[in-house]
Amino acid sequence: MSALANEFSWSHSRHESFQACLKRYYFAYYASWGGWDENAPARVRELYRLKRLSTRQQWAGHHAHQAIEFLLKNARRDPSGEIAASAEPRQIDLMRREFRDSRAGAYRADPVHVPGLFEHEYQLEISAEEWKATVDRVAVAIRQFLAGDVWQAIQEVPDDGFLAVERRAHFLLDGLKVYAVPDLVIRRGGQVIIYDWKTGVAPLAEHRTQLGVYALLALDRWTAAPGEIEAVAYNPILDRREAFAYSADDLETLREFVRDSADEMLFPLENPESNDAGDGANFDCADDEAPCKTCPFLRACPRWNA
Numbered sequence: 551m552s553a554l555a556n557e558f559s560w561s562h563s564r565h566e567s568f569q570a571c572l573k574r575y576y577f578a579y580y581a582s583w584g585g586w587d588e589n590a591p592a593r594v595r596e597l598y599r600l601k602r603l604s605t606r607q608q609w610a611g612h613h614a615h616q617a618i619e620f621l622l623k624n625a626r627r628d629p630s631g632e633i634a635a636s637a638e639p640r641q642i643d644l645m646r647r648e649f650r651d652s653r654a655g656a657y658r659a660d661p662v663h664v665p666g667l668f669e670h671e672y673q674l675e676i677s678a679e680e681w682k683a684t685v686d687r688v689a690v691a692i693r694q695f696l697a698g699d700v701w702q703a704i705q706e707v708p709d710d711g712f713l714a715v716e717r718r719a720h721f722l723l724d725g726l727k728v729y730a731v732p733d734l735v736i737r738r739g740g741q742v743i744i745y746d747w748k749t750g751v752a753p754l755a756e757h758r759t760q761l762g763v764y765a766l767l768a769l770d771r772w773t774a775a776p777g778e779i780e781a782v783a784y785n786p787i788l789d790r791r792e793a794f795a796y797s798a799d800d801l802e803t804l805r806e807f808v809r810d811s812a813d814e815m816l817f818p819l820e821n822p823e824s825n826d827a828g829d830g831a832n833f834d835c836a837d838d839e840a841p842c843k844t845c846p847f848l849r850a851c852p853r854w855n856a
């Protein structure tokens with residue numbers, strides 16, 4: 551087994567996983583821990599392999615993010631526009647290769663490096679048109695991003711105004727490690743602006759809490775003044791955005807939210823001090839079967855394998 555300790559930390563995605571289904575959360579954050587190691591027990595390896603699967607929607611979102619990251623890191627200072635123009639074919643080509651590898655089951659032998667698709671693992675019948683539409687969404691996201699005014703505005707920011715691009719970061723809240731991965735953070739006109747790219751169908755206003763956690767990170771890293779922080783959820787496919795501001799009171803409420811959520815997560819553990827979840831008996835399956843439809847742990851879950 552890996553010697554890497556499984557330390558308790560908090561993130562917004564972890565909170566969402568905990569709220570969706572305790573059993574799924576247990577599989578993702580405890581039972582699959584160390585499964586990247588070839589010498590881990592077979593059950594741990596299997597759960598890790600399942601954890602790494604993506605639905606086609608998640609896969610498309612990942613590729614849209616990766617393409618925008620490529621543009622931000624490589625195309626801002628290219629007046630010819632050639633690098634920007636290469637982003638779409640480059641990304642679509644990568645998607646094609648990943649699709650073929652996933653369909654062939656290559657991820658089973660190497661889940662650490664080879665992406666696997668949920669639809670292939672569970673042999674779902676997805677039409678060729680639907681797969682094409684999935685890839686097309688990424689192409690549209692790249693094209694629309696390049697045509698939108700967010701990209702225009704970003705290009706005018708000097709290099710030292712770029713504070714973070716897709717960088718996993720954390721801050722401490724009363725000793726608790728809180729992780730956040732804002733897609734882009736820039737400094738412009740005395741403001742710290744946080745961007746998060748959204749390619750799903752959820753209304754952008756629903757992301758206020760998640761981006762509020764990024765605002766807490768900004769307060770820890772880049773400014774002491776809440777009034778200087780603006781957080782923007784931007785959907786390049788629809789060219790829609792929602793901007794959020796947070797008062798000092800709002801941020802204190804967010805801190806309370808994180809503390810309460812972390813306390814809830816620690817409650818079912820066998821030993822919260824050592825972040826030990828035991829055999830998972832305290833982590834029940836969700837009452838509702840709705841989250842099961844896209845759950846990568848279907849084949850391991852007691853609900854479906856009694």
Ligand code: SF4
Pocket residue numbers: 571572573574835836839841842843845846847848851852853854
């Ligand atoms: S299949 Fe359903 S009940 Fe089982 S872990 Fe997944 S979401 Fe939870």
